[in-house]
Amino acid sequence: MIRWDIHGVPYSTIFNDKYFCTQNGYEESLYVSCQGNNLKQRFSELDPGIKGTFTIIETGFGTGLSFCCAWQLWQQWAPVSWMLQFISIELYPLSNDDLNRALSLWPPLLAYKQTLSAQYRPFSNGTKHFYFDNRRVHLTIVFDDVVAALKEIYQQGMVSCGADAWFLNGFSPFSNPRMWTAEVFKGMALLSRQGTTLATFTVAGFVRRGLEANGFVVERIPGYGKKKTVLIGSFSPSSIE
Ligand SMILES: C[S@@+](CC[C@H](N)C(=O)[O-])C[C@H]1O[C@@H](n2cnc3c(N)ncnc32)[C@H](O)[C@@H]1O
Numbered sequence: 208m209i210r211w212d213i214h215g216v217p218y219s220t221i222f223n224d225k226y227f228c229t230q231n232g233y234e235e236s237l238y239v240s241c242q243g244n245n246l247k248q249r250f251s252e253l254d255p256g257i258k259g260t261f262t263i264i265e266t267g268f269g270t271g272l273s274f275c276c277a278w279q280l281w282q283q284w285a286p287v288s289w290m291l292q293f294i295s296i297e298l299y300p301l302s303n304d305d306l307n308r309a310l311s312l313w314p315p316l317l318a319y320k321q322t323l324s325a326q327y328r329p330f331s332n333g334t335k336h337f338y339f340d341n342r343r344v345h346l347t348i349v350f351d352d353v354v355a356a357l358k359e360i361y362q363q364g365m366v367s368c369g370a371d372a373w374f375l376n377g378f379s380p381f382s383n384p385r386m387w388t389a390e391v392f393k394g395m396a397l398l399s400r401q402g403t404t405l406a407t408f409t410v411a412g413f414v415r416r417g418l419e420a421n422g423f424v425v426e427r428i429p430g431y432g433k434k435k436t437v438l439i440g441s442f443s444p445s446s447i448e
Contacts, residue, residue, distance in 0.1 A: 208220055208221060217301075217308075219299070222383045235432060236272050239437050240273045240376070243438075244372040244439070246284075247283075262371050263293050263370065264372075264374070265295040265375075266295075266353050268295035268296065269297070271323055290344070291343065293346045294346075294348075294370075295346070296348070298353070300348075301329060303329070306324055334350070353386055354390045354394060369442075370400075396423075399422070401442060401444065402443075406439045407437065419446070423443075425439065
């Protein structure tokens with residue numbers, strides 16, 4: 208299921224696509240997922256006088272790289288009274304060895320890799336919870352197909368007031384259209400509130416239109432590496448005509 212290219216980057220033999228770019232997956236993830244959702248600024252502006260929860264939902268946990276990037280920023284910028292709730296979805300989980308090998312590419316994430324891989328196990332289905340930093344970081348992985356997983360997150364009431372941000376990370380929409388269907392965008396809308404943001408590496412027209420039809424206002428911004436543009440957006444249900 209997983210192969211490694213000559214640069215040590217993992218790619219999926221099911222989808223014939225890489226988990227992250229060859230140039231620098233760590234910087235790419237920080238740029239697209241984290242900066243695309245303006246996380247550093249939003250984390251640093253959280254009110255230290257209250258106990259709150261910041262919720263990110265991700266489609267495609269993969270190697271855990273995007274999670275580790277968000278976690279690193281959380282440690283650096285968020286007030287200690289807040290909790291990061293990171294919910295991710297994964298149908299084809301990596302083994303612990305593969306996750307370790309992939310995350311070993313990024314020296315700045317060494318401590319996060321060690322802490323994550325001490326708990327991480329791949330499951331064929333079900334919802335699993337992992338807690339880090341004295342429960343200041345709560346990772347939930349729903350091991351299921353994306354549509355069923357979004358339903359599960361909604362029906363179980365895992366997100367009380369709508370997510371704060373989305374990481375859309377499900378391989379190229381051309382190699383994996385199942386991650387980018389109308390059902391997925393509808394599920395996202397149900398789990399969003401006015402102002403929920405999103406970021407993704409894909410700018411495919413049908414993805415933009417699908418998001419827009421479900422209340423997301425999207426725009427293209429300059430991309431990372433070989434990608435000319437990437438997509439960011441925010442939820443504004445009144446934008447639907
Ligand atoms: C580009 S990789 C994610 C990269 C990840 N964010 C990281 O930091 O390594 C896309 C992920 O989506 C998962 N995936 C593909 N199709 C899926 C589906 N239908 N439902 C849930 N997950 C799926 C793949 O197994 C893969 O791990």
